[in-house]
Amino acid sequence: MARSVPTGFVACPSLLVAQKAARQYQHRHHPSAAAGVFDGALRSYSTRPAEADFQHVRPKVTITTLRKLYKRKEPITVMTAHDFPTGTLVDKAGIEMTLVGDSLAMVALGYNSTTDITMDEMLHHCRAVARGTRSSFLVADMPFGSYETNPDQAVNNAVRMLKEGKAEAVKLEGGKEMAPTILRLTQVGIPVLGHIGLTPQRQASLGGFKVQGKTVAKAKAMIEDALALQKAGCYAIVLEAVPEQVATHITNILSIPTIGIGAGAGCSGQVLVQQDLLGLYGHVPRFCKTYRSLAEDIIGALREYSADVKSRAFPAEEHCYPMPQVELDKFMLLTEGYKNEQQQNVSAPQAAASAGERA
Numbered sequence: 641m642a643r644s645v646p647t648g649f650v651a652c653p654s655l656l657v658a659q660k661a662a663r664q665y666q667h668r669h670h671p672s673a674a675a676g677v678f679d680g681a682l683r684s685y686s687t688r689p690a691e692a693d694f695q696h697v698r699p700k701v702t703i704t705t706l707r708k709l710y711k712r713k714e715p716i717t718v719m720t721a722h723d724f725p726t727g728t729l730v731d732k733a734g735i736e737m738t739l740v741g742d743s744l745a746m747v748a749l750g751y752n753s754t755t756d757i758t759m760d761e762m763l764h765h766c767r768a769v770a771r772g773t774r775s776s777f778l779v780a781d782m783p784f785g786s787y788e789t790n791p792d793q794a795v796n797n798a799v800r801m802l803k804e805g806k807a808e809a810v811k812l813e814g815g816k817e818m819a820p821t822i823l824r825l826t827q828v829g830i831p832v833l834g835h836i837g838l839t840p841q842r843q844a845s846l847g848g849f850k851v852q853g854k855t856v857a858k859a860k861a862m863i864e865d866a867l868a869l870q871k872a873g874c875y876a877i878v879l880e881a882v883p884e885q886v887a888t889h890i891t892n893i894l895s896i897p898t899i900g901i902g903a904g905a906g907c908s909g910q911v912l913v914q915q916d917l918l919g920l921y922g923h924v925p926r927f928c929k930t931y932r933s934l935a936e937d938i939i940g941a942l943r944e945y946s947a948d949v950k951s952r953a954f955p956a957e958e959h960c961y962p963m964p965q966v967e968l969d970k971f972m973l974l975t976e977g978y979k980n981e982q983q984q985n986v987s988a989p990q991a992a993a994s995a996g997e998r999a
């Protein structure tokens with residue numbers, strides 16, 4: 641039935657939704673080309689029929705979408721990304737929130753700690769992820785040293801994350817001591833994702849990557865932190881490496897979602913580091929489920945490639961570019977000509993020598 645609808649008409653409501661999402665994407669990433677829905681916007685798809693473009697487009701996830709998921713008690717999916725391809729994969733998988741987490745300092749840049757990464761490095765990665773993100777709600781981590789000095793510093797750098805990094809929200813670590821900063825950010829319209837429990841940027845003072853809130857006193861302090869962050873305006877809070885019962889209790893007393901990582905099944909959503917669940921990074925924390933072991937696959941493929949190059953099995957004929965036969969025939973004649981010339985050059989001194997012999 642939809643087939644009989646003349647072109648130019650929208651056949652079904654989901655297409656309408658998808659078109660709206662596409663326009664929002666376009667507005668965000670290609671504001672200068674915002675006139676037509678797809679004209680010039682999605683360059684890599686410009687040769688495909690419009691219908692194909694809609695297929696993997698889903699409605700844009702906004703703060704409102706997240707709020708609705710939370711109200712419905714539907715777990716919120718969050719996944720990290722650190723560049724264009726990993727961002728695209730997260731978006732295409734239908735993940736609701738993409739986090740450009742500063743763990744990329746370790747898993748993508750090889751630093752020993754997340755504290756090493758700079759604001760400029762985070763912006764560089766965030767922009768790349770944004771280019772691959774259409775629907776997912778994009779959050780950028782504020783790196784260590786970019787927000788602790790005072791609320792002004794935090795606003796300046798959070799504004800950069802939105803303007804230059806193309807993020808939609810920022811995440812920052814810390815409890816009630818960060819409340820005035822979070823209040824300023826949310827008052828100027830920057831959505832803030834809080835982060836308590838194990839706060840990796842403070843690993844030096846925590847004595848390493850250690851589970852937090854294991855004593856009643858620590859759990860009580862964490863509850864107070866969560867409440868202070870909610871009051872300051874966080875739209876959600878990450879709970880990292882916290883006993884399940886503590887995380888579940890915090891989730892139950894809050895009216896904003898909690899996003900758990902090593903915090904059990906009672907949270908309103910879950911986040912993991914992409915490299916960990918794909919088996920691309922060496923050591924994986926206990927709380928991580930490794931869904932694939934891609935590093936083994938990749939090393940296997942690279943070894944096969946290497947062997948093929950050594951044995952000349954690669955490249956094969958199908959990897960080479962043909963030439964029109966007429967041109968090829970002429971080219972063969974040309975190479976013959978060069979060959980003869982070379983032979984003459986080689987034989988010329990010999991000829992001269994034998995001529996001398998004769999004289």
Ligand SMILES: Nc1nc(=O)c2c([nH]1)NC[C@@H]1CN(c3ccc(C(=O)N[C@@H](CCC(=O)O)C(=O)O)cc3)CN21
Pocket residue numbers: 743746747754838840848849850851881902913915916921923925926927
């Ligand atoms: N690849 C990666 N994945 C992560 O999830 C991650 C990072 N990197 N880097 C920053 C933080 C650090 N993370 C961690 C790391 C280890 C534990 C952990 O399970 N700690 C154990 C042992 C710690 C120790 O012995 O020092 C614990 O029982 O506390 C928790 C969170 C989570 N974050």
Ligand SMILES: CC(C)C(=O)C(=O)O
Pocket residue numbers: 720739740741742743744781878880901911912913
């Ligand atoms: C693991 C998440 C919560 C994070 O902070 C990061 O990726 O840096």
